Amino acid sequence: MPSTSKIAFVTIGQTPRIDVVPEMMTEICIGLPEGRVEFREFGVLDGLNLAELDAMRAVDGEHSFATRLKSGQEIVTSKARTEEKLNVLLGQIDKQGFDLVVLLCTGTAIDPLENTLVVEAQRIVDSTVEALAASSRKLGVILPLERQVKDFADRHVFSGEPKFVAASPYAGDDMGERAKTLEGCDLIVMHCMGYSAGMLDEVRRAVDAPVLLSRRVVAGVVRQMI
Known part of the structure; x- marks a missing residue:
């Protein structure tokens, strides 16, 4: 360079x-x-x-x-x-x-x-998720839109059944409250470049698991x- x-x-x-x-x-x-x-x-x-x-x-x-x-x-x-x-x-x-x-x-x-x-970004994040999910007992995924859940499931095949929650980074959704539905997951992915470090902190306070921030x-x- x-x-x-x-x-x-x-x-x-x-x-x-x-x-x-x-x-x-x-x-x-x-x-x-x-x-x-x-x-x-x-x-x-x-x-x-x-x-x-x-x-x-x-x-x-x-x-x-x-x-x-x-x-x-x-x-x-x-x-x-x-x-x-x-x-x-x-x-x-x-x-x-x-x-x-x-x-x-x-x-x-x-x-x-x-x-x-x-x-x-998609290839980098998806490849990282697939690598880490190989040893994950329960994967949690946060996506911006409910309609994107099926798209994500179609792109990925995991050994277990991931848990999904929709929370928009642009519409004022309560990240922490939404993330509580992922309790019990041992790895959580915030799968959108719009999710910020502040939103990451909200999710980490809500759920006791490692959280991967796409950006x-x-x-x-x-x-x-x-």
Whole structure:
């Protein structure tokens, strides 16, 4: 890597992701000299008007994502339409000379890029979960939306039956209260990049088990790559 690493953070929502990127950059840059890492943010929903945003919303029965608008409001988007726009955006970013693209979503399918290495949050988090779950007696998973539970179960096969709970990081859900339903699990995964360190603390106070925070897992990988 060069003396200055250039990172593109890509969200399926709108930028700036003040709820995610500053916290991740703090962890990535611990002990590094000032200016060692530069970054820019890109959002799939950036620049869309109200009608265009409405066209991105998921309909009943459709695979979906929960993400954040610039205003801080939650929006639930169509997985298919989001991924279509995401791949176009990534193709544009690939030509801009970044060292890494960090994808801030744990559920997307993307096309390979020609010039830039992608840190794909979903693959990193899912692989870590599967590795740790191999020795877990009871896995607990926190997801943003109830409708995402089936999607998660379809992607993973575990020896036991995981327990799931839906709690949105964007809609003001009480993380601690929701997490109490996971009592008895010996490993809990907060499976969304929108979950913060503060939300992690709420879950840890509610349940006596190790808790894996997606953004910290991804930040740790990025740190090793720069």
